[in-house]
Amino acid sequence: MPGAFTVAIQELQELLGERLETSSSVRQHHAHDESFHLPASPEAVAFPKSTSEVSEIARICMRHHMPMLPFGTGTAMEGGVNASHGGLSIDMSLMNNILSVTSEDMDCTVQAGVTRKQLNEHLRDQGMFFPIDPGADASVGGMAATRASGTNAVRYGTMRDAVLALTVVMADGKIVKTSSRARKSAAGYDLTRLFIGSEGTLGIICEISLRLHAIPEAISAAVCAFGSVEGAINTVIETIQMGVPIARIELLDAAAINAVNQYSGTDYPFLPHLFLEFHGTQAWVAEQASIVKELAVENQGSEFQWASNTEDRTALWQARHDFAYAARATRPNARIFSTDVCVPISQLAQCILETITDIKSMPMSMPIVGHVGDGNFHVVPAVDPENEAEMLLIDSFHTRLIHRALSAGGTCTGEHGIGQGKKAFLAEELPAGVDIMKTIKHALDPDNLMNPGKVVDIN
Template sequence: MTIADAITELSSVLGERLTTSKSDRDIHGRSETYFTPAPPDAVAYPETTDEVSQIVRICAAHDCPVIPWGTGTSLEGHSLAIRGGVTVDFSRMDKVLAINQEDMDVVIQPGLTRVALNDHLRATGLFFPIDPGANAALGGMAATRASGTTAVRYGTMADNVLALEVVLADGRIIRTGSRARKSSAGYDLTHLFVGSEGTLGLITELTLKLQGIPEATSAAICAFENIEAAVQTVIMTIQMGLPLARIEFVDTATAAAFNAYAEACMPEKAHLMVEFHGSDAGVQEQAERFGELVSEMGGSGFKWATRTEDRSALWKMRHDAYYAILASRKGATALVTDLCVPISKLAQAVEETRADIATSNIPGPILGHVGDGNFHAILLVDPGSKAELEEAKSLSDRMVNRALDLGGTVTGEHGVGMGKLDYMHREHGEAWGVMADLKRTMDPKNILNPGKVVRVN
């Protein structure tokens, strides 16, 4: 029983939809960040749940690892085939299966991206609100429990997945949850798989909550003389109960990167980017109150955007932030941090992180979805410098431990993958061992995305 035997058998099932070409394998062996490439031995392109089940059954029989792949936008090495095996690319399973307009939910396949889903929904007056920035596949977003810019109002993927269809490690197909908005029937298996990063099963269908497109939307950007004033404005806004749809922070270095990458003409200062959703009157009132608060905190350059094209330009700039920051240091790769702390500890976490980076030899612009206490430092390193990578890892280590000391978490939205494995015991204690027990029970051969989230051998 070998990986080669599994590939031979899979070829008879999938034909040309199983490839061992170097180019395809290389594409599926790359990470968006600093991890060393780790291509699979083959890439499979299923079109149905039954085919996914067949793939897993065959791989299980030959002890062949199976790695799920959406669009490859994850940042912690989630989709790397570090033990070889077969990558299951869900790009051909990208259909909208049912829109239940009156119930405000939708049934989809995992390879559908969030942008494609919202394009499909446009005529219904509904939309799917979770926006991680990248045009990620929704199966991958569920698998990593993603969130993003709108989580402060609409929650994370964990709050918006009603039901799943999942292929288990032995090839069985199960359904979890239902279209009902609540249930007390047994264990909550849906939320066991949301955030499991493909280590317990492969998601082949999702039922998602939808929201009504708001009557009015207004966005704004404003500058602050220092990080402290911007972060305190965020904290006061949240504590006042203003119903923000988005509130994003970028520091001076990120603003400079925007200017160079997108010709943004922003003052090189810390900025907040906000958005309100609601009725015309409600949005106007919320915007006015937020504007007053910004003035009280010394903010300046306050600019509102109510036209769709202006708002789209503003958020495209934010969505492209990672690439703008990468471009600010030619040839660099990045170690991307992902901290989340209680909102009352946000100012301390950001300021201590900024001071720590300032004493280092590498740049690390800071930005994030600060409305829920989540922020990132993009630590830019020369890919050929082991010393810089070690310095970045040391910075990241101090940031992670700082977040835990403040009652936070090592990852607010990017997930564990390989990058955060070393911190899981500190955050979860014996509960991490329970996670490993679940993995051993559900995947005794450890074929599903091995080496991620837990350590079982």
């Protein structure tokens, strides 16, 4: 352990006491997320309880040039929490207080460690909910840091749309409030959006003010099988083009359905499926469902299997949310190589069909799932990161997939972020933009202490 870090850890121990951990088991737990990227352990893990403590932690780390890595729940997918440069993992799980809920304004302010399920449980009796649902029970701070979205994004948007304001600790310990709770503002630069998606490379998000939504009067979910992926995708495109405000519309190809059936004990036909959900009044839900059902029939879709009560809907979506674990379970001791791209909706069918053709040349199962209502899809093989030949094949496929998306006017990541895995693709997608990002990074974090090695490199 470098001498400077030893002194820093001593000072952190004085500040935090038992809430500073240096045991190997805790450090290893904070060495990785859910991705295939090889783990890298920090020297220590801090568990702050307040923004002021995070500020003091940052001041100590800056004095001793110790890297700082914010850690939410570890459910991200691009190695964004791995301590590739060593340093201090700052686990936000004890900052889990819901600070305020204003029902008249339909907003709330929470600490970064609050999870989305915890928040929705708190809000339920007040007739409101927080709609961003990436699947995992992620922390709100982590979701803001990675600009998360998920299954509800087609109706309710992403974290970019949900966040009103942030409280952020900068590299030098300064505490910054980025905006007010007002629903709109023209007050200077949009600092809130600067930090959303910054993946801990510019500052540590400590508090978040969020837009909330009224719980719909009626919610109905359905599953529909299709004879082809093309038929399912065409149903999605036509639904969006007709302006149906569908809440969720998710694609699982046949390989994905097979993994779900094995893991969750479901018995869906071995065919591509759409998982759908409709929100609104009873009449409006019925009308939306009727329109989409008609479109599905025209595209050789099956009868809808409905889930209208809470228990059935929860079971349906739990099977979808468990897909990553289902994919990993198809191959014991493997890691999932889950990549995602996003393309304009008009290019979705061609991009997915070309990807399916590419998959046929691969010697392994590579399921496709997607939040296809907004053009975002994932390819999720289970891989052995230690198998060099296999990783070369996967890397080559991954490169082809991203180039396919970029050539279609899309992006190298719809929701997973850049982390340590997609920096080269970001440079291809936004070459001049990356130069500006580096300038911002250097201005706010000149010593490169905030999650170094992620998103952009400045040294």
